[in-house]
Amino acid sequence: MTEIELAGQVVELVRRLGGSGAQAEAVVTRADxxxxxxANSAIHQNVSESTVGVRLRLHVDGRTAAGSGSVVTADGLRALVERTLTAARLCPPDPGWPGLAPPVPVPDAPPxxxxxxxxxxxxRADRVRAFVAAAGDLTTAGYCRTSHRSSAFANSAGHTAYGSSVEAAMDGIARRDGADGVARRCADRLADLDGAELGAHAAAKARAAADPVELPPGRYEVVFEPAAVADLLQNLSWYGFNGKRYAERQSFAEPGVAQFDQQVTVVDDPLGASGLPFDAEGTGRRALILVDAGTTRAVAHDRRTAADAGAESTGHAIAGGATWGPMARNLRFAGAAAGPASAVGRSTTGTAAGAVVDTDTAALVAGMRRGLLVTDLWYTRVLDPKSLVVTGLTRNGVWLVEDGTVVRAVRDLRFTESYPRALGPGAVLALGARPVRQPDRVDGTWWTAPSVRLASWHFTGGASG
Structure with missing residues (x-):
């Protein structure tokens, strides 16, 4: 039975068991x-799984409940519907139920x-072998993954949709004497992942990270590589461009206000890569401009937050959206790249930046008088969601830059910074010309960004405290 047939069968079961007044939506996903x-420069695990999952949400007698299951036999589907109906009877009334998506066409998915x-x-092993070989005598670890999902949607309003997506990703580190270098990529084709290129890049960064010095806390000009910018995008999405948090006044977003530097444009673009063409409610997904040349234009909506705002869903419903709100999970950071501060075309001297970064990032480094080159951010936690003040740590390589030259490695630093402030008017000095797509821990989510040069970043602690 196809995914669309299974979804239709679940909706029909709800009608039969819950009565003609029951409203239901079902998503069936086949995932490979x-x-x-x-680890230790050798493959130690190769796993694969092929599953079929069913997610059901229903609204009956003014109450809403959701359930999921992986048993797609007749008995399994019936059990799913019965327990979800039982759950609905125990739930409080849901006066904000927005109704079901109407039967309208969804966009065509990319092939x-x-x-x-x-x-x-x-x-996948070929790419791992190339990564390890390119790292030479350094110890390596990481993964290469592929995924293929086909998903179908049906609801009791007669709306159906179908789509499929694929993804390939590689994430690896090279290590020497406690110094790590990292390289990550996400792509629509496994053929586009070059293990040798990634391994060589990670190894060069690990070698350049030896013998780091400790710097005092303070505000520093920074160049963030794409891996670090990905963390900015993730937190901006979850806490800022989220329609539920916006309605609750827990978001910094003010549509129509120039909250960011003019060089900043942020677009959620799920169909700019191999993404599913509809969301968890069956609403078609399209590119959504969140920030346009510095001005906040929109927040992401599902049907519930859109109804509250007097707007339309932007196609960002997720499973569990009643709790977490709608999410934009495929952000692309773009903007005008070259300005006087970017020093495009200049090269560095001394400790060659080419040993640490690619030529695109090196052009940004060349424009700094004194600052820090930051590879990656991690363990980031939100301290104040309204202003999006975040604390976290650097990792996988930090370097001091003086007069456009990478002079030496720096020990990891803790930071406390408002992400919107750091990207605010006048704060973005330059962008790299080449965006790089970074994988997320969850397939189907990615963040695409160039390297970014920022006027100020607040480091609040060194390695010793």
């Missing part, structure tokens, strides 16, 4: 996920790469 993991969808373990 494969992972090749390596999927069949070679990636059906990739064999040895194809």
């Amino acid at each position: 996920l494969a992972l090749t993991r390596f 999927v790469d069949e070679a990636t969808a059906h990739a064999e373990p040895d194809e």
Whole structure:
């Protein structure tokens, strides 16, 4: 039975068991996920799974409940519907129920790469082998993964939709004497992942990170590489461009206000890559401009937050959205790249930036008088959601830059910073020209950004406290 037939069967079961007044939406997803993991420069795990999952949400007698299951037999589907109906009877009334998505066409999904969808373990292993070989005598660890999802939607209003997506990703580190270098990529085709290039990049960063010095806390000019910018995008999405948090006045977003530097444009673009063409409520997904040349234009909505705001869903419903709110999970950071501060075309001297970064990032580094080059951010936690003040740590390489030259490695630093302030008017000095797509821990979520040069970043503690 196809995914769309299974989804229709679930909706019909709700009608039969819950009565003609029951409203239901069902999503059936067939997922083929494969992972090749390596550590100590050798593959130690190769796993794959193929699953079919069913997610049901229903509204009956003024109450809403959701359930999920992976048993797609007749008995399994019936059990799912029965327990979700039982749950609905125990739930409080839901006066904010926005109703079901009407039967309207959804956009066409981009074509999927069949070679990636059906990739064999040895194809992932080839990229791991190339990564390890390129790192030479350094110890390496990481993964290469591929995923293929086909998903169907049906609801009791007669709306149906179908789509499929694929993804390939690689994330690896190289280590020497406690110094790590990292390289990550996400792509629509496994063929576009170059293990040798990533391994060489990670190894060069690890070698350049030896013998770090400790710097005092304070505000420093910074160049953030794409991996670090990905953390900015993730937190901006979850806490800022989230329609539920916006309605609760827990978001910094003020549509129509120039909250960011003019060089900043942020677009959620799920169909700019191989993404599903509809969300958890069956609403079609399209590109949504969140920030346009510095001005906040929109927040993401599902049907519930859109109804509260007197707007339309932007296609950002997720499972569990009643709790977490709608999420934009495919952000692309773009903007005008070259300005006087970017020093495009200049090269560095002394400790060559080419040993640490690519030429695109090196051009940004060349424009700094004194600051820090930051590879990655991690363990970030929100202290104040309204102003989006975040604390976290650097990792996988930090370097001091003086007069456009990378002079030496720096020990990791703790920071406390408002992300919107750091990207605010006049704060973005330059952008790299080449965006790089970064994978998330969850397939189907990615963050695309160039390197970014910022006027100020608040480091509040060194490695010793």
